[in-house]
Amino acid sequence: xxxxxxxxxxxxxxxxxxxxxxxxxxxxxxxxxxxxxxxxxxxxxxxxxxxxxxxxxxxxxxxxxxxxxxxxxxxxxxxxxxxxxxxxxxxxxxxxxxxxxxxxxxxxxxxxxxxxxxxxxxxxxxxxxxxxxxxxxxxxxxxxxxxxxxxxxxxxxxxxxxxxxxxxxxxxxxxxxxxxxxxxxxxxxxxxxxxxxxxxxxxxxxxxxxxxxxxxxxxxxxxxxxxxxxxxxxxxxxxxxxxxxxxxxxxxxxxxxxxxxxxxxxxxxxxxxxxxxxxxxxxxxxxxxxxxxxxxxxxxxxxxxxxxxxxxxxxxxxxxxxxxxxxxxxxxxxxxxxxxxxxxxxxxxxxxxxxxxxxxxxxxxxxxxxxxxxxxxxxxxxxxxxxxxxxxxxxxxxxxxxxxxxxxxxxxxxxxxxxxxxxxxxxxxxxxxxxxxxxxxxxxxxxxxxxxxxxxxxxxxxxxxxxxxxxxxxx
Amino acid sequence: xxxxxxxxxxxxxxxxxxxxxxxxxxxxxxxxxxxxxxxxxxxxxxxxxxxxxxxxxxxxxxxxxxxxxxxxxxxxxxxxxxxxxxxxxxxxxxxxxxxxxxxxxxxxxxxxxxxxxxxxxxxxxxxxxxxxxxxxxxxxxxxxxxxxxxxxxxxxxxxxxxxxxxxxxxxxxxxxxxxxxxxxxxxxxxxxxxxxxxxxxxxxxxxxxxxxxxxxxxxxxxxxxxxxxxxxxxxxxxxxxxxxxxxxxxxxxxxxxxxxxxxxxxxxxxxxxxxxxxxxxxxxxxxxxxxxxxxxxxxxxxxxxxxxxxxxxxxxxxxxxxxxxxxxxxxxxxxxxxxxxxxxxxxxxxxxxxxxxxxxxxxxxxxxxxxxxxxxxxxxxxxxxxxxxxxxxxxxxxxxxxxxxxxxxxxxxxxxxxxxxxxxxxxxxxxxxxxxxxxxxxxxxxxxxxxxxxxxxxxxxxxxxxxx
Numbered sequence: 053x054x055x056x057x058x059x060x061x062x063x064x065x066x067x068x069x070x071x072x073x074x075x076x077x078x079x080x081x082x083x084x085x086x087x088x089x090x091x092x093x094x095x096x097x098x099x100x101x102x103x104x105x106x107x108x109x110x111x112x113x114x115x116x117x118x119x120x121x122x123x124x125x126x127x128x129x130x131x132x133x134x135x136x137x138x139x140x141x142x143x144x145x146x147x148x149x150x151x152x153x154x155x156x157x158x159x160x161x162x163x164x165x166x167x168x169x170x171x172x173x174x175x176x177x178x179x180x181x182x183x184x185x186x187x188x189x190x191x192x193x194x195x196x197x198x199x200x201x202x203x204x205x206x207x208x209x210x211x212x213x214x215x216x217x218x219x220x221x222x223x224x225x226x227x228x229x230x231x232x233x234x235x236x237x238x239x240x241x242x243x244x245x246x247x248x249x250x251x252x253x254x255x256x257x258x259x260x261x262x263x264x265x266x267x268x269x270x271x272x273x274x275x276x277x278x279x280x281x282x283x284x285x286x287x288x289x290x291x292x293x294x295x296x297x298x299x300x301x302x303x304x305x306x307x308x309x310x311x312x313x314x315x316x317x318x319x320x321x322x323x324x325x326x327x328x329x330x331x332x333x334x335x336x337x338x339x340x341x342x343x344x345x346x347x348x349x350x351x352x353x354x355x356x357x358x359x360x361x362x363x364x365x366x367x368x369x370x371x372x373x374x375x376x377x378x379x380x381x382x383x384x385x386x387x388x389x390x391x392x393x394x395x396x397x398x399x400x401x402x403x404x405x406x407x408x409x410x411x412x413x414x415x416x417x418x419x420x421x422x423x424x425x426x427x428x429x430x431x432x433x434x435x436x437x438x439x440x441x442x443x444x445x446x447x448x449x450x451x452x453x454x455x456x457x458x459x460x461x462x463x464x465x466x467x468x469x470x471x472x473x474x475x476x477x478x479x480x481x482x483x484x485x486x487x488x489x490x491x492x493x494x495x496x497x498x499x500x501x502x503x504x505x506x507x508x509x510x511x512x513x514x515x516x517x518x519x520x521x522x523x524x525x526x527x
Numbered sequence: 528x529x530x531x532x533x534x535x536x537x538x539x540x541x542x543x544x545x546x547x548x549x550x551x552x553x554x555x556x557x558x559x560x561x562x563x564x565x566x567x568x569x570x571x572x573x574x575x576x577x578x579x580x581x582x583x584x585x586x587x588x589x590x591x592x593x594x595x596x597x598x599x600x601x602x603x604x605x606x607x608x609x610x611x612x613x614x615x616x617x618x619x620x621x622x623x624x625x626x627x628x629x630x631x632x633x634x635x636x637x638x639x640x641x642x643x644x645x646x647x648x649x650x651x652x653x654x655x656x657x658x659x660x661x662x663x664x665x666x667x668x669x670x671x672x673x674x675x676x677x678x679x680x681x682x683x684x685x686x687x688x689x690x691x692x693x694x695x696x697x698x699x700x701x702x703x704x705x706x707x708x709x710x711x712x713x714x715x716x717x718x719x720x721x722x723x724x725x726x727x728x729x730x731x732x733x734x735x736x737x738x739x740x741x742x743x744x745x746x747x748x749x750x751x752x753x754x755x756x757x758x759x760x761x762x763x764x765x766x767x768x769x770x771x772x773x774x775x776x777x778x779x780x781x782x783x784x785x786x787x788x789x790x791x792x793x794x795x796x797x798x799x800x801x802x803x804x805x806x807x808x809x810x811x812x813x814x815x816x817x818x819x820x821x822x823x824x825x826x827x828x829x830x831x832x833x834x835x836x837x838x839x840x841x842x843x844x845x846x847x848x849x850x851x852x853x854x855x856x857x858x859x860x861x862x863x864x865x866x867x868x869x870x871x872x873x874x875x876x877x878x879x880x881x882x883x884x885x886x887x888x889x890x891x892x893x894x895x896x897x898x899x900x901x902x903x904x905x906x907x908x909x910x911x912x913x914x915x916x917x918x919x920x921x922x923x924x925x926x927x928x929x930x931x932x933x934x935x936x937x938x939x940x941x942x943x944x945x946x947x948x949x950x951x952x953x954x955x956x957x958x959x960x961x962x963x964x965x966x967x968x969x970x971x972x973x974x975x976x977x978x979x980x981x982x983x984x985x986x987x988x989x990x991x992x993x994x995x
Contacts, residue, residue, distance in 0.1 A: 055625075057598045062622040063852075072620070073547060073599040079575075080551035084596025091598070101626070101840035106706075107848070116846055118598060120624050122836040124709050125848035127732050130702035133694070137706020137714070138838060140664060140690045145710075145838020163702070166695035239557050239590045246593065272551075279551040311688040313663035315828035317639050323686045324655050326642040326822055364817060368646050371819045378784075379648075379817040404902030405982045406816055406895070 056091035056100050061117045076114055080279025082236045082269025083112055086179055086249070090148065091119060093250035097257055099146045104138050106131040110152035111185040129160025132167035135174050143310040146175070146256055153180045157193040157216045164222070168264060171227030173256040173308045176264045177249060178218060181271040182290060189274035194218070196293055201274075215293055219266040223299030229261030231299040235268040235291065237283035244296075259306040268294055335374035338400055339486045347486065348408040349396040351476075352425055353417025353438075356392075358473025362415075363394030365477060366486075369495045370398040373487050378406040393421070398486075415480050417459065417472070422446065436479050436521075438472065455483060457520045463513060471513035478517025483525075489518070538587030541580055542604035545570045547597050548577030554601055557594035560584040624844035632830035634661065634799075639826055648817040649809055650676035650717065652784040653743050654683070655820075656791030657715050661827035662741070663689030664714040666703040668696055668722060671755045672811040673745040676717035697722040701729025701740075708738040709847040711835025713795050713827075715741040719811070720749050720761050730804055731770025734864070735849025737834075739798035741791065742806045745814035746894075748977035756977020757810035757895055762949035765806055766923040773861050775868050777875055778806045778922040780893040784818040790920070792823065797875065799832065801867055808922065810945060812895040812979060871924055878926035879918040882908065883933050886915025888989050889967075891930075891954055892943040893919050896980050900943050903985035910986075912993045922950070925957035934966055939992050943972045943980050 060072035077083045094103050103121035107113055109128035116123035122145070126134040135149035149167070156164050156178050167174060183201055184190040190203040193216040198207040223231040230252060234245040245267055252263030268290050270282035277285060314320070321327075339347055349366065351359035363379045370377035380395045395408035414429045416422040416437045423446055429435055431451045439456030448454060457479045463472035474496070481492050493514065500507045541554075548570070555563045555578060566579045580591075580601075595601040639659075647655065654676045657665070665680040667673075681691040694700040700716050707714040718726065723744045733740055746761045748754040765778045777797050779790040787809060794805040831837055836845045851857035882904055883889060892900040897918045907914040917933065919926050942951040951971060958966050972980045972988050 058622050058624065060620065060623060062620075074549070074573075075597060077596065079549035080553065081596060084598070085553075085594075088596065088598060101843050102838050103843075104710075104836055104838045113850060114852075116848065117622075120622075120626070120843070122838055122843050123846045123848070124706065124836050125736070125846070125850060126705070127702060127728060130699070130705070130729070133699040133702035134706035134709070136692065137664075137666070137703040137708070138710050138836070139706075140692065140703075141707040141710030141712045141714075142838045147838070162695045163699050166699060170692075239594065242557075242590075242593050279553060280556060283553070283556070310690065313689045314687045315637060315661060315826065317637050317826060319687060320658060320826055321640070321642065323683050324645075324658060326645055328640050328642060367817050371644070371646050376819060380812060381815050403818070403898070404905065405899040406812070407899075407979065407981070409981060409983075 056095045056120055057118055058120045063114060063117045075118065077111065078273045080270055080272040080282060081111070082181060082267065083179060085236050085242065085245070086177060086267055086269065087115065087118055089246040089249045090177065092246065093253050094119075094121065096250065097253055099253070099257055102144060103146045103148060106135045106138070106147065106149045108151040108155045110155050112150055112152060112179065113186070115150055129155050129158070130163055131155065132160065132163045132174070132176065136167055136170070136172065139172055139174055140310070143308065146253065148175045148177060148253065150177045151179070152185065153178070153182065153192045153194040154184045157218050165225070168222045168262060169225045169227040171229070171262050173259055174262050175252040175256045176262065177252065178264065178266045179269045180218070180266055180294065181269040182215070183271050183274045185271050185274055194294075196289055217294060219264070219294070219299045222264045227262055228264050228300060229302045229304045230255050230263040232301075233266040233268065233294060233296050233299065235286060235296055236270065237287045241296070259308040260304045261302070261308070266294070268296070333374070336487050336491065338375060339398070339484065342412050342484060342486065345400050346403070347398040347413070348411045349413040349415070350408045350411040350425055351394040351396070351415045352421035353392055355390045357417040358470070359392050359394045359415075359417065362473045362477040363396050365492065365495050365499060366396050368499070369487055369491050372495060373491055375399060376401060376403050378403045380406045391421075413480065413484055415476055416442070417476070418442070434483055436476065436483055438476070453483075455479070455521060455524055457517070457524060459517070462516050462520060466509060466513055466516065468509055471509055474510045474513035475517035475520070478514035479521040482518040482521040538589065539603035539605035540582050540585045540587045541591050541601045543577065543580055543601050544599065545577040546572035547599045548573070548575065549597065550575050550577055551596065552578065553594040553596065554578060554591035557590045559588065559590065560586060563591060626843035627841060629833040629841050629845065631833040634830045635828045636825040637828050639822065639824060642822040644819045644821045646817060647784050647788075647820045648675060649781070649784045649787045649814045650743070650745060651679050652787035652820045653717075653791045653807060654679040656788035657741065657795070658683065658687070659823060659826045660713060660792040660795035661829035662713040662715050662795060663687060664707045664712055665689075665716065666692045666694050666700045666707070666714065667716045667718065668694050668700050670719045670722040672747055672814050673717040673719040673722070673743060675814070676743055676745070680717075697725035698729065701726040701733070704740040705729060705733055705736070705738060708733065708740040709736070709835070710837050711831040711842075713739070713799070713829050715743065717743045717745065719745045719747045720758070721752065723761060723764065727764070727768070727770035730776070731772055731774050732849050733804050734769065734774045734776065735772065736847050737802040738804070738847065739802055740804045741794045741798055742804060744806055744808050745811055746808060747811045754977045755811060757812035757945055757979055758975075758977055759810055759894060759896070759944050759946040759950060761808065762922060762946065762953060765808055766953055773864055775871070775923060776804045776806055777801070777871055777924070778808050779877075780808050780920060780922050781813065782894050782897045782918065784816060785820050787813065788820050795827070801871060802834070803867065808894070810894045811977070816895070875921055876924050876926035876928050877920035878929040879920055880929065880933070881916040881918065883915035883917055885913055885936070886933065887913040887936065887938045888941060888992065889915055889917050889933055889937045889939070890941045890943055890985065890989070891917045891919070891950065893922060893950065896943050896945055899980055899982045900985055902982040903989065906982065906986050907989055910990065912989060914989055922953060925953050927957040927961045930957070931961060931963060934963065937967045939967050939970055941970045941972060941985070941989055941992070943985055945974050945979050947975060948973060
């Protein structure tokens with residue numbers, strides 16, 4: 053006979069326990085009831101094949117012994133994260149995350165809050181019995197004030213904080229569509245609990261959202277009570293602290309849908325931005341007038357100066373020209389305004405060390421950078437600096453050609469201070485003759501293809517930079 | 528009739544196999560007609576005193592059935608009672624699912640056109656490698672210097688109907704991967720040292736539950752918050768400390784953006800082949816480094832392995848778990864994992880040797896420091912010093928098989944690393960395990976805290992050794 057419960061429970065594979073069809077739960081424990089309502093809901097909704105049950109850590113760690121569904125067993129507190137992983141892997145799966153109070157309301161708070169706030173359809177079953185059962189009766193975040201546990205031997209006091217009300221906490225988040233707290237202590241509560249568990253799964257099956265059911269449950273063993281007394285204890289002591297009822301119930305249209313991922317090579321090519329191999333590849337002359345094998349350049353300034361952008365353009369140009377090239381940024385922790393250096397290497401065969409501790413060419417945007425890196429430039433090297441902000445350049449080795457060009461002033465005159473880096477790049481290309489100008493312009497056009505409005509001013513800035521260098525070189 | 532669901536219309540009366548009753552008595556208070564009483568006779572099978580049901584006054588309301596916590600406790604007495612529950616032969620043994628036996632859905636390789644090489648930074652090359660390897664699910668928590676990889680995935684994956692989820696923490700990240708990998712899909716995360724520390728618990732669970740997943744650890748300066756500079760200070764963690772218990776994972780160490788892509792694709796294959804996480808370990812410098820990257824000839828369209836918990840009929844009988852409550856079972860599980868590690872050690876050692884064949888001085892380095900080391904080898908050769916670079920590509924398993932044949936000739940090993948000797952420890956351990964009794968002397972060039980060993984430092988060190 054088909055059933056959501058296995059016909060026998062594997063824990064008895066070694067012949068242990070009571071019987072092959074008994075649960076491992078203590079007499080009077082609420083977990084068995086919740087399992088039954090869950091199994092019935094899965095059965096009644098016809099989703100047994102699609103269901104994945106996430107077993108938690110705690111007494112329900114062996115939930116997978118019982119439910120004949122896809123089973124995944126999670127680390128302590130992480131069941132909602134595991135559930136999320138399963139759900140996004142297969143949006144058609146029906147994922148039930150099942151947790152106790154230590155698991156969900158203590159170690160796993162971050163995971164449950166995130167899953168709940170995301171609101172992706174999941175069914176969360178939260179069994180609250182006000183104590184850690186499996187580890188032997190320690191204080192849970194839901195333990196009542198003055199309740200004695202093995203870690204609150206004289207009763208929970210104020211210093212340990214007050215009980216966590218999870219249904220209310222989850223209910224005030226935007227994500228979930230349905231949140232209810234139910235109990236198991238009498239017939240009426242059990243009917244409600246059964247209905248609530250089914251509803252929490254139905255909102256998922258219907259792609260409407262996340263359902264969360266908190267079940268106040270009995271742990272007669274660690275309450276040191278008979279099952280009947282435990283039921284009364286929950287009714288009289290827990291319910292006043294954890295009020296029963298619906299905390300949230302939104303009428304939401306089905307919304308959750310994920311298409312199957314694409315593995316179509318054309319789609320992939322478009323998305324990653326690759327283009328088919330060109331046959332008209334032209335290898336440019338290597339700039340061996342700078343170095344026979346490996347040209348090293350450093351661009352340096354403050355964050356926002358645009359050093360990284362022109363370093364990247366240089367690397368792209370070099371690779372398109374047929375050589376190996378690397379770009380390495382180095383910047384301070386600030387998003388803007390900190391130091392920002394870029395090291396570029398261009399090599400005939402393979403860039404070895406990508407750092408530029410001794411560059412052939414240095415391009416700087418501020419006095420600090422010039423002071424710091426000027427002395428590291430190799431003999432016969434080239435230094436270009438922004439003379440708008442650097443009035444008095446330091447004295448460098450006499451073999452080094454030093455050019456002060458007002459990058460910023462030229463850019464401001466063009467109406468956009470931002471393009472000072474393009475001015476600098478134009479000047480650099482003119483000063484170094486590293487690769488033909490058209491190569492750089494082509495790279496720039498490609499880089500700005502999605503931002504065409506910026507292209508004319510950048511072209512202009514590049515030319516002005518070249519002209520400024522030419523003027524300077526003439527004098 | 529195996530579920531205890533009550534068909535209200537039928538109003539069947541309850542039935543109980545006494546040995547399944549734990550005598551909790553919930554049914555007693557549930558019954559409005561007082562038909563159920565606590566028994567006095569000890570059941571010989573359970574050793575408990577089951578309740579006694581007196582059907583005389585029963586009107587079949589079913590409330591007792593709804594109150595019974597045992598799946599095979601009180602059940603409606605409709606139709607034939609399943610007497611198999613009484614059959615001793617059915618009492619013990621493995622789970623018997625009614626789901627079909629799952630078959631693997633194999634991966635397929637889809638040809639790609641010839642593409643121009645791309646110009647990519649290391650983290651982006653890894654991201655694109657992941658896409659080409661068939662990964663459509665990436666989870667992560669932002670941490671410099673790994674964020675660009677996650678950012679690119681967040682941008683690209685939705686365009687391929689994939690999913691990027693920014694998790695609440697690295698702890699959540701690794702567990703979302705546990706779920707997605709458990710579903711049999713290819714998933715990955717980008718993180719950096721402090722974030723990787725947080726993932727260790729989950730990685731141990733993934734290893735225990737034998738789940739695939741690819742971790743990009745773009746290592747940064749430590750300990751503690753350290754800085755965002757490049758370091759190799761996680762090698763110990765990666766090779767010797769992947770969380771609690773008997774854990775190992777293949778650790779691949781790229782040194783170029785091209786290898787970031789190539790080794791990423793390899794990482795996914797290995798992760799599924801061994802059902803084990805794989806780490807691609809780069810340093811912060813390499814993550815940021817832009818270079819030329821050639822694309823492969825094919826992309827992978829992944830299937831679904833037979834062991835997955837995918838959430839469909841085919842895979843319903845599967846279980847993902849790392850708990851083996853019986854010690855003897857956990858020992859067997861560990862032996863199986865150890866056998867898997869042995870296979871990795873035998874077949875997954877990878878190294879790149881540059882001018883090693885006649886080298887007197889073997890420089891050992893990986894990641895970005897290997898590039899400085901390669902430059903140093905060139906420079907030393909120009910000076911007439913026979914240096915070579917031994918570059919482990921798999922840090923675990925350490926490619927000792929590739930190293931030992933070079934040792935006879937070598938006058939010294941120089942381990943170059945951005946960190947406190949963790950790569951050297953791996954070298955020494957591997958030599959010891961391989962029974963190499965007299966290795967050449969081991970020297971070091973080390974930098975710390977986000978500083979990288981420079982070519983000149985390596986040249987100076989080896990020159991000094993050669994002159995001594």
